[in-house]
Amino acid sequence: MPPLNSPAAVEPSRPRHRAAHADRQPHHLDDTEHGIPAPVLASGAPPRKAITVPVITSLLVGAAFIAVFLAAFHAPTSHGLPLGVAASDSAAARVELEINDLDRQAMTFHRYPTAAAARTAIRHDEVPAALVTDAHQNLKLLVAGAQGPSATGSVQATLTAALGHPIPVTDVVPLAHEDSRGLSIFYSCFGVVLAGYLFAVSSYQIAPRMALAARTASMAAFSVASGVTVAAIACLGLGAIPAPFATTAAVTALLAFALAASAGLIMRACGPAGIPLASIALLILGNASSGGILPPQYLPSWLEPLAYGMPPGIAVRALRGASYFHAAHLAAGLTLLACWTAACLTAQYALDRAARHRAEPKATTPAPTRATM
Numbered sequence: 397m398p399p400l401n402s403p404a405a406v407e408p409s410r411p412r413h414r415a416a417h418a419d420r421q422p423h424h425l426d427d428t429e430h431g432i433p434a435p436v437l438a439s440g441a442p443p444r445k446a447i448t449v450p451v452i453t454s455l456l457v458g459a460a461f462i463a464v465f466l467a468a469f470h471a472p473t474s475h476g477l478p479l480g481v482a483a484s485d486s487a488a489a490r491v492e493l494e495i496n497d498l499d500r501q502a503m504t505f506h507r508y509p510t511a512a513a514a515r516t517a518i519r520h521d522e523v524p525a526a527l528v529t530d531a532h533q534n535l536k537l538l539v540a541g542a543q544g545p546s547a548t549g550s551v552q553a554t555l556t557a558a559l560g561h562p563i564p565v566t567d568v569v570p571l572a573h574e575d576s577r578g579l580s581i582f583y584s585c586f587g588v589v590l591a592g593y594l595f596a597v598s599s600y601q602i603a604p605r606m607a608l609a610a611r612t613a614s615m616a617a618f619s620v621a622s623g624v625t626v627a628a629i630a631c632l633g634l635g636a637i638p639a640p641f642a643t644t645a646a647v648t649a650l651l652a653f654a655l656a657a658s659a660g661l662i663m664r665a666c667g668p669a670g671i672p673l674a675s676i677a678l679l680i681l682g683n684a685s686s687g688g689i690l691p692p693q694y695l696p697s698w699l700e701p702l703a704y705g706m707p708p709g710i711a712v713r714a715l716r717g718a719s720y721f722h723a724a725h726l727a728a729g730l731t732l733l734a735c736w737t738a739a740c741l742t743a744q745y746a747l748d749r750a751a752r753h754r755a756e757p758k759a760t761t762p763a764p765t766r767a768t769m
Contacts, residue, residue: 453671453672457672457675457680460676460680461679461680464680464684465680465684468685468695468699469684469689469690472550472690472694472695473502473694474551474691474693475501475502475693475694476501476504476693477504477524477550477551478503478504478506478523478693479495479503479523479524479551480505480507480508480523480526480527481505481506481508481526481527481528482507482508482509482511482528483527483528483529483535484533487533487535488507491527491535492505494558495555498557498558499554502554506522508526511530511538515538515568518538518569519540519569520721521540521721524543524547524551524691525539525551526538527555536565537551537555537565537566538565538566538568539552539567539568540567540568540569541567541569541571542570542571542578542716542721543569543578543691544571544577544578544689544690544691546689546690547694548567550694552565569720571720572635572636572637573635574634574635575637579688579689580636580637581712581715581716582686582688582689582712583688584626584630584636584637584648584715585648585651585683585686585688585708585711585715586683586708588622588626588648588651588652588655588711589651589655589678589682589683590679591618591622592618592651592653592654592655592656592658593655593659593675595618595656596655596658596663597659597663597671597674599611599615599656600660600663600664608741608744608745608748612741615653615656615657615660618652618656619649619652620649622649622652623644623645623649623650623652624649626645626648627641627645627648628641630644631644637715638719639718639719640718643718643726644718647711647714647715647718647730648711648715650730650733651707651711651733653737654733654736654737654740655682655707657736657737657740657741657744658678658707658736659674659678660744661740661743661747662674662677664744664747665743665747678706678708681702681706682702682706682708682709683708684699685700685702685706685708686706686709686711686712687709687712687713688708692704692709707733707736710729710732710733710736711729711733713725713729714726714730714733715729717729
């Protein structure tokens with residue numbers, strides 16, 4: 397019998413010791429929390445992927461946000477901004493020539509027979525400002541302050557530079573007293589867009605195989621709650637949006653539905669990659685092009701078309717029209733948001749149906765037997 401401390405006596409215990417030590421070693425994901433179930437740990441990504449994918453995804457989304465917003469707003473200049481003109485032919489031609497000499501692309505001109513006609517056009521959001529003459533044939537500028545101080549200030553600066561002197565300004569559509577900077581509509585819609593995106597992400601992460609009918613019902617409940625909440629805060633609580641409560645709730649509810657359906661479609665079609673893609677398409681491009689900070693005519697040419705086709709821009713124009721411009725763009729906005737939602741849900745239904753058809757042959761094909769092999 398070998399001594400107890402001899403190599404022959406110690407060697408047989410080493411495998412058992414190593415096995416016990418291996419059992420006590422934590423999983424590579426079990427570094428901050430103990431007691432995680434084995435199936436959860438087994439489904440976790442390997443360390444290299446767990447480290448690199450979040451870094452790359454976050455940098456991609458952050459870089460896209462910075463690039464889009466800086467490109468759009470670091471030095472905004474108007475191109476094709478409509479300006480009403482109600483003056484004699486000679487005075488109008490002189491003003492137009494001086495503005496075109498300064499920047500030929502800055503403005504487009506819309507002639508009106510009288511100052512009253514130009515004022516009506518401003519109040520119905522046909523033009524954001526108009527240059528008119530008073531009873532003494534002196535020029536003055538009518539503006540819609542509800543377009544935001546950035547837009548009206550830019551028009552004033554352009555006219556001052558073109559004419560060589562400032563001219564009197566009259567605000568015919570002022571902002572609500574509780575919204576002195578004209579950003580309440582933009583931030584309300586931005587919040588709804590963010591909430592709709594987060595709803596879609598959490599819905600697909602918690603229940604990726606939920607039936608479309610149940611998912612649609614969940615979207616509808618979320619959208620109604622979002623619309624009522626936004627209207628209660630913005631209209632009743634703060635008075636920052638002067639549109640009627642029901643109108644504000646309807647527009648923001650449809651915006652929430654459209655965003656949830658859009659994000660859901662992207663994630664349904666693209667899988668895990670749909671999360672960053674949806675954030676870039678909806679949160680970044682959608683909000684940057686919404687026109688809530690500056691009118692679409694101040695956006696870069698590659699971004700401006702999105703202002704008229706994506707849900708955030710549609711909702712911003714509808715709410716601004718309902719608040720200040722005799723419901724201009726409201727009916728069109730509600731219709732477009734409803735159509736956008738219906739199109740996304742229809743596309744999701746088509747994807748689900750195609751997936752079921754692909755799975756049916758596998759489920760119905762009998763397994764091969766020895767007799768058939």
